[in-house]
Amino acid sequence: MELAEFRACLDRWLDEHTAELAPPAEDPTLADHMAHLSQVKRLTFDAGWMRYGWPESVGGLGGSPLLRAYLGEALTLRGLVEPGIYSMAEVLVPTMLDFAPPALAAEMVPRLLRGDETWCQGFSEPGTGSNLGSLACRAVRDGDSWRVTGQKVWTSLAQFAHRCVLLTRTGTPESAHRGITAMFVDMDSPGITVRPIRAMHGAEEFCEVFFDGVVVPADRTLGQEGQGWAVAMDLLPYERSTALWHRAAFLQRRLGDLIAQAGDDSLDPDDMGEAVELLYAFRARSRATQYRLDSGDKLGAETSVDKVLVAIAEQTVFDLALDGMAVGITGGDDPASETWRREYLYSRAASIYGGTAEIQRNIIARRLLDLGAEA
């Protein structure tokens, strides 16, 4: 299906199914949001929309990745999904397609797309933030299995997750990025403990995950042993492409809300103009990225530009929200104020999660500006 037809048919379908897709009304918890997300995924999968843009080998209906970009945009613009939790498939499924044994991908990916399952991404560790290559969560080969022992942190939605795409150290501690292996782990395996972390925006979206001798079958290895760095480098550009297009739709919706709701004279015209320009510049940049993905280009370091830009745009938009919704954010206890407050606080992390703004600039300097290695 072509984008124009997809757009027209999807928009009509969304108009007809607004009631079934509507988010929980009163003061929803994260668990409520997750349950609602599963419902939206189920409905859109069963109607076919969620299957477009993914290959038939994993339950998709084929077609351009632009269709996925539009589906997430349309759902986000209508306020039917939260982009952060919705876009996990955009981050993890391409990696499954590239590195999972085909039978595993065919079995598991439809469950994620249909909303039957939630997956998480076990990359960061307490001692491994920006320096991903130094990770220490240990996997030791034991016959036909790996035995995993160690800790992950900032693992989004781990308390809801059925599976985890996990990076482990299989080489020596000194092997750096050469000694890393990726695997696909069942989160109900014995020896896994999840401890949610309450973040400053009030949600327990991130977790610590502890692995104590967890047995992972060797046929759950993603790629080859020692190829984990390649898996991570393959995954990260996806984290900065379609998922960020969905983020732009979220920012567009909320900036529109702000313009409609803010008190007269509470917003400075210079700041408003700057926020609009940044959002549109980011959207223009991300749009080009979507078309590169569509044309089959391999995405790489240039997506760090998208990531830096979206963080600047998000923080600029919510700095403006702090002006326009100042009383609500600082003193309001109504649901709308709660939402503005939560989103304002969450925006502070936009330059931290998914690779800090500094790491993105390091990548740009090294890979796009050819400035050589750092001192």
Place this chain on the structure above:
Amino acid sequence: MDATERDLFAGSVRAAMESPDVDGALVDLGWRDALADDVRAAVSVVFDVQGRANAASSALDDVLLDALGIDTRAAVVLPPLASWRATSTAGVTTRALSTRSDAVVLSARDDKYVAHIVPATNLVARPISGIDPTLGLLAVELSDESRPIPREMPDSSGQQVDWDAALAAGQRALAHELVGAARTMLDLAQEHALGREQFGRPIAQFQAVRHRLAETFVYVEAADALVGEAWDEGGAESARMAKAFAGRAARTAARHCQQVLAGIGFTTEHPFHRYLARVLVLDQLLGSGRALTRELGRDVLRRRALPPLVDL
């Protein structure tokens, strides 16, 4: 133009920008035909290359004439520096006023614009030296009643034109030129950072330097994407946004690149100063980044709605 034709065209334009007679060389390579055949490719290549080369030409006049629907090869009296509203009392022109026999003067009445074609010799103009004398801008005064063009020009003497469309065309062209200039500033700073050694290593190895250049790259790429969006959308609002953001991005580039270039970038022995001067003037033509951004913000707040977006 397909990609190969575009590359060939860009190569010819690069050579033309080195010529002692840039305008003549542009005509010879078919700039005006390209403008008629594929305005986006022609404008984006010529202005990007002109910006990168720190060259000056009368190409902006051709872009405006094309958008105004005027066939006469004339110089166009632009709004004064910092303004984007054409008036019949004062303005600036490019070097075209020195080489072309006619000039186009715009007058506004009831939000409608009328273009008057007058002999160039009728205008009293003085060169603007300013911060960038090599750009060749001229200041035109039209207010003196003793001069051949009175303040209030009868509508019958001109043709009604779409100034908003011409302004948008000019802003897109200038946005490309600002992006091109910013890219050269970044190239100069990068080259310097790799060659200049302190503490026994190239300064490119220091994160403070690397992050300034990375930041510049992000803004230049964003400005480039936004001018692409302006072409896709085609209207006045997106062109204004592209020009505003390109102006701001070029000034960001100038600030970071100058700091990286440090001492040598402060001298006239290094080409950086010419780019700094150029982007400061280009920023003021057809509305500065600062003023256009404020205007955008005011419009959004007044309408209580975001500008239209280009679909995926």
